Amino acid sequence: MATTVDRRNSATAFTTTSAPTTRAALPSELAFCGDGPRNDWDSIIDELLRMRELQDDWDGEGSVAPEKALVDDVTSYTYWRKKENELAPARVIATVNGTICLEWTINGLFIEYEFVEPDRVEVRHMRLKSN
16 A cells, blocks of 8 residues: 655645545554564664765666755654654665665564655555465
8 A cells, every 4th residue: 555645844644546545554653563673763864874975876777866855854754753762664775766765564564654755755554474
């Protein structure tokens, strides 16, 4: 499921392109069962600071570097979530098209926040298969 979140003006609006208006669960709203470190925001922030220095073709395959304004927005978001003592994501990645993703796996649920431009994030989540 994909959800678009608009974070401008301190308001959060959840909309989806394929279904009626919905609200995606925030990682902080899900029970934590030891799927990773609870407060490892510092390593996420360090990685974001490294991303700020990326240039186009950073991977040698033509990938677009995230704009500094986008990196700054995601960094600001991570500082806010850290201050709120929220569950840190398992990883942060720069994508080939210049976006930044934060990813969590919590209780068999995969959650991805893809920051596509300052003040705009797309949220995807799916239940992982259990054996």
